[in-house]
Amino acid sequence: xxxxxxxxxxxxxxxxxxxxxxxxxxxxxxxxxxxxxxxxxxxxxxxxxxxxxxxxxxxxxxxxxxxxxxxxxxxxxxxxxxxxxxxxxxxxxxxxxxxxxxxxxxxxxxxxxxxxxxxxxxxxxxxxxxxxxxxxxxxxxxxxxxxxxxxxxxxxxxxxxxxxxxxxxxxxxxxxxxxxxxxxxxxxxxxxxxxxxxxxxxxxxxxxxxxxxxxxxxxxxxxxxxxxxxxxxxxxxxxxxxxxxxxxxxxxxxxxxxxxxxxxxxxxxxxxxxxxxxxxxxxxxxxxxxxxxxxxxxxxxxxxxxxxxxxxxxxxxxxxxxxxxxxxxxxxxxxxxxxxxxxxxxxxxxxxxxxxxxxxxxxxxxxxxxxxxxxxxxxxxxxxxxxxxxxxxxxxxxxxxxxxxxxxxxxxxxxxxxxxxxxxxxxxxxxxxxxxxxxxxxxxxxxxxxxxxxxxxxxxxxxxxxxxxxxxxxxxxxxxxxxxxxxxxxxxxxxxxxxxxxxxxxxxxxxxxxxxxxxxxxxxxxxxxxxxxxxxxxxxxxxxxxxxxxxxxxxxxxxxxxxxxxxxxxxxxxxxxxxxxxxxxxxxxxxxxxxxxxxxxxxxxxxxxxxxxxxxxxxxxxxxxxxxxxxxxxxxxxxxxxxxxxxxxxxxxxxxxxxxxxxxxxxxxxxxxxxxxxxxxxxxxxxxxxxxxxxxxxxxxxxxxxxxxxxxxxxxxxxxxxxxxxxxxxxxxxxxxxxxxxxxxxxxxxxxxxxxxx
Amino acid sequence: xxxxxxxxxxxxxxxxxxxxxxxxxxxxxxxxxxxxxxxxxxxxxxxxxxxxxxxxxxxxxxxxxxxxxxxxxxxxxxxxxxxxxxxxxxxxxxxxxxxxxxxxxxxxxxxxxxxxxxxxxxxxxxxxxxxxxxxxxxxxxxxxxxxxxxxxxxxxxxxxxxxxx
Numbered sequence: 001x002x003x004x005x006x007x008x009x010x011x012x013x014x015x016x017x018x019x020x021x022x023x024x025x026x027x028x029x030x031x032x033x034x035x036x037x038x039x040x041x042x043x044x045x046x047x048x049x050x051x052x053x054x055x056x057x058x059x060x061x062x063x064x065x066x067x068x069x070x071x072x073x074x075x076x077x078x079x080x081x082x083x084x085x086x087x088x089x090x091x092x093x094x095x096x097x098x099x100x101x102x103x104x105x106x107x108x109x110x111x112x113x114x115x116x117x118x119x120x121x122x123x124x125x126x127x128x129x130x131x132x133x134x135x136x137x138x139x140x141x142x143x144x145x146x147x148x149x150x151x152x153x154x155x156x157x158x159x160x161x162x163x164x165x166x167x168x169x170x171x172x173x174x175x176x177x178x179x180x181x182x183x184x185x186x187x188x189x190x191x192x193x194x195x196x197x198x199x200x201x202x203x204x205x206x207x208x209x210x211x212x213x214x215x216x217x218x219x220x221x222x223x224x225x226x227x228x229x230x231x232x233x234x235x236x237x238x239x240x241x242x243x244x245x246x247x248x249x250x251x252x253x254x255x256x257x258x259x260x261x262x263x264x265x266x267x268x269x270x271x272x273x274x275x276x277x278x279x280x281x282x283x284x285x286x287x288x289x290x291x292x293x294x295x296x297x298x299x300x301x302x303x304x305x306x307x308x309x310x311x312x313x314x315x316x317x318x319x320x321x322x323x324x325x326x327x328x329x330x331x332x333x334x335x336x337x338x339x340x341x342x343x344x345x346x347x348x349x350x351x352x353x354x355x356x357x358x359x360x361x362x363x364x365x366x367x368x369x370x371x372x373x374x375x376x377x378x379x380x381x382x383x384x385x386x387x388x389x390x391x392x393x394x395x396x397x398x399x400x401x402x403x404x405x406x407x408x409x410x411x412x413x414x415x416x417x418x419x420x421x422x423x424x425x426x427x428x429x430x431x432x433x434x435x436x437x438x439x440x441x442x443x444x445x446x447x448x449x450x451x452x453x454x455x456x457x458x459x460x461x462x463x464x465x466x467x468x469x470x471x472x473x474x475x476x477x478x479x480x481x482x483x484x485x486x487x488x489x490x491x492x493x494x495x496x497x498x499x500x501x502x503x504x505x506x507x508x509x510x511x512x513x514x515x516x517x518x519x520x521x522x523x524x525x526x527x528x529x530x531x532x533x534x535x536x537x538x539x540x541x542x543x544x545x546x547x548x549x550x551x552x553x554x555x556x557x558x559x560x561x562x563x564x565x566x567x568x569x570x571x572x573x574x575x576x577x578x579x580x581x582x583x584x585x586x587x588x589x590x591x592x593x594x595x596x597x598x599x600x601x602x603x604x605x606x607x608x609x610x611x612x613x614x615x616x617x618x619x620x621x622x623x624x625x626x627x628x629x630x631x632x633x634x635x636x637x638x639x640x641x642x643x644x645x646x647x648x649x650x651x652x653x654x655x656x657x658x659x660x661x662x663x664x665x666x667x668x669x670x671x672x673x674x675x676x677x678x679x680x681x682x683x684x685x686x687x688x689x690x691x692x693x694x695x696x697x698x699x700x701x702x703x704x705x706x707x708x709x710x711x712x713x714x715x716x717x718x719x720x721x722x723x724x725x726x727x728x729x730x731x732x733x734x735x736x737x738x739x740x741x742x743x744x745x746x747x748x749x750x751x752x753x754x755x756x757x758x
Numbered sequence: 759x760x761x762x763x764x765x766x767x768x769x770x771x772x773x774x775x776x777x778x779x780x781x782x783x784x785x786x787x788x789x790x791x792x793x794x795x796x797x798x799x800x801x802x803x804x805x806x807x808x809x810x811x812x813x814x815x816x817x818x819x820x821x822x823x824x825x826x827x828x829x830x831x832x833x834x835x836x837x838x839x840x841x842x843x844x845x846x847x848x849x850x851x852x853x854x855x856x857x858x859x860x861x862x863x864x865x866x867x868x869x870x871x872x873x874x875x876x877x878x879x880x881x882x883x884x885x886x887x888x889x890x891x892x893x894x895x896x897x898x899x900x901x902x903x904x905x906x907x908x909x910x911x912x913x914x915x916x917x918x919x920x921x922x923x
Contacts (some may be wrong), residue, residue, distance in 0.1 A: 067854030067890045232850060239855030240846040241839070242790020242830035246856060249789035257784060282773065306784035307793075308776050381794050381802060381889045382856045430792070430856030431889050463795045662850055666892075670853055673891025696799040696887060705881035707893035 098141025148723020230662030247400030262299030265689030267324030283309030296440030347544030354538030363483030382430020434554035471553025528563030564730030620739025628722025671728025764832025774820025801886030
């Protein structure tokens with residue numbers, strides 16, 4: 001790693017080094033068998049696949065299961081290429097080698113316009129950028145589950161690893177039986193020959209491990225038995241009987257529990273604490289000062305025999321809190337500052353086309369608007385937690401984490417041990433949504449464990465701490481102007497937005513070695529604004545990255561989460577100004593973008609957009625591309641006692657090749673409800689540096705009785721898979737807002753759509 | 759104290775003021791019941807006490823001594839799933855799964871009171887929060903377990919119902 005880091009650091013300064021590195025063949029992600037855990041009888045065939053004596057395949061699983069179905073989807077890819085039923089594949093946590101790093105996520109963070117980056121038609125600039133970042137990401141080997149990228153990332157390497165394993169097994173049989181490879185078949189874990197010779201994978205595995213694979217070919221899609229089928233998810237049975245183990249469910253001998261209070265003022269710190277009031281309570285063992293780690297806020301933890309006792313101890317402490325040196329944060333002041341910054345219209349230009357200033361000047365139809373979106377909390381249902389043990393120079397961590405490698409790194413730092421003295425066990429996550437891409441809570445648990453004399457300690461944050469010490473979806477403001485000519489043809493679209501950059505802040509706190517002194521434009525803040533498919537001849541999308549001081553992070557669909565609201569609503573405003581039907585208007589702007597058009601048309605068709613409407617209900621449409629997939633949604637909305645009621649949302653999605661349509665449907669349903677909670681009521685307020693919200697009652701989310709019926713229609717595709725975990729979130733807010741406009745004539749330019757009751 | 763849980767008498771060495779949730783999880787090691795909010799707002803901690811759905815995070819353990827407590831661990835029988843659990847699997851309800859223990863207990867309490875619930879009954883009883891948005895499948899699974907059919911709401915009220923993807 002050191003040598004490669006040097007190489008990367010030499011980028012730009014040492015051209016010969018770069019050229020030398022670039023001609024190295026693409027680094028394989030097959031991996032050596034030695035990377036896998038040695039279990040009696042199991043034979044590793046490469047860095048991903050082991051074969052057990054009974055012929056079951058064991059797949060190294062690097063990605064974290066947080067509800068998105070990744071364990072099943074990846075197991076399906078392996079089962080397909082191994083020619084095994086899904087029930088013959090089981091998973092075990094992968095190790096820390098770079099082959100398990102997520103390359104697709106990093107490549108996906110490049111600021112390319114999707115129309116320049118279409119499979120089979122990428123521009124030279126895109127190909128070069130993707131190649132370069134792909135190589136860098138492969139070197140870094142950061143294992144992260146996020147960015148709706150796990151299937152896209154595994155699509156090549158995992159299938160190749162499984163196909164290679166199968167080739168080794170067949171090769172072994174061919175050599176043993178002295179029969180030609182092409183006369184052998186595999187089915188149900190057995191290699192066989194027409195003559196009757198057969199052997200199970202379990203019997204062949206040892207020999208296969210010593211057999212070179214020869215030519216490896218992936219299955220033709222016509223031969224797929226699993227991919228494309230709605231296979232039942234492997235994790236579901238354990239999730240209906242209470243046996244699924246989440247982070248908080250880890251139980252170890254001699255375990256103690258910890259609760260915590262962090263400074264209510266973000267970035268602030270505790271003064272001197274008198275521990276006696278906590279120690280006096282039954283079951284309380286100790287009080288531990290916890291510094292600010294990985295972008296978090298400092299606080300005081302209390303350790304006890306049970307969590308309730310520890311938490312009562314924490315509540316009993318009288319902790320003086322000190323405001324952060326830079327002064328109190330306030331969302332009202334931040335909003336004003338963002339409005340001013342956005343109005344200045346001098347941000348980094350992510351995309352430009354035509355001659356905008358001229359076009360705007362003379363346009364007869366002009367719509368100008370300022371849109372806003374607030375800070376949002378993740379509010380994962382399983383509160384932030386981590387279990388750690390520090391003993392004999394080793395650290396063991398059990399965490400519901402989206403980044404096991406980064407968790408290991410921070411644990412090593414805090415405990416001051418080398419990384420290979422740290423073991424990280426990844427549990428199920430009771431929701432991730434980007435919150436568990438952070439490692440603040442891992443660092444805290446390790447710090448507390450260092451004071452627990454070798455006993456494992458489980459740190460659980462009370463819900464209020466979880467809401468108040470998040471890495472929030474940043475607040476954004478956008479000044480937008482959309483124009484059309486006298487004939488009603490769209491002419492120009494200008495968007496100037498302002499809001500915090502996310503990725504550089506995340507790198508600073510989780511991957512500090514990579515933090516750059518030079519602040520590069522952060523695509524994650526502007527995604528969804530500059531990468532629109534609509535054929536406006538004149539366009540200019542710019543973003544000013546701010547640094548308001550509120551901790552910000554990745555919130556399901558990231559920049560798209562607010563930018564789709566901005567762009568799909570201003571489009572709707574222009575359509576209305578031109579007296580055009582919103583679907584017809586979009587159709588006219590998508591003639592050159594057939595994939596987008598197909599998704600829009602499917603949503604319009606299946607929602608009955610052109611049919612007779614039910615009285616008192618209105619439809620709103622939104623179309624948005626994110627994470628490699630295109631989603632269109634039509635929301636059907638009415639008003640009930642003055643509040644919006646969303647009856648149904650029809651989703652159409654083009655996510656490329658579908659691995660598991662059942663999972664795609666689940667993710668659309670999930671995204672709509674998640675996005676709707678935010679659209680209707682999501683809002684975080686900060687006064688005097690302290691977050692005002694604290695729990696579900698004042699940070700409301702959609703309940704069953706309010707949940708719309710979600711229908712999902714999938715556009716058939718043979719392209720490589722795009723993401724499905726996040727793309728359904730961005731269109732929700734604009735679809736509902738546009739429906740509300742159609743219903744009431746009132747245009748909502750700020751989220752949430754429902755004012756909080758005082 | 760002695761608690762009757764899933765048909766067995768269990769001894770728990772705990773302060774009677776300790777909420778049942780934490781007695782279950784930390785004293786008895788039964789982690790199927792989950793902690794979500796601590797203020798009875800989310801329902802992840804739902805258990806049944808004498809058949810009723812109860813939020814255990816605000817229920818002192820001492821207050822339920824002598825009553826019949828059922829947790830998710832006691833919903834099915836060894837080797838046999840409860841009809842709701844089978845329905846949950848058939849409808850592929852869980853995503854992250856964290857809320858589902860509470861959901862299932864609340865659903866079990868509902869079905870005992872109303873064996874053939876209407877959608878309005880389900881709306882009223884199922885106030886548990888699911889951050890993953892599995893609600894429409896929770897509803898479908900309850901109907902499946904109960905053998906009832908919902909009035910199939912479609913987003914196209916004028917159209918004939920069609921099977922989605």
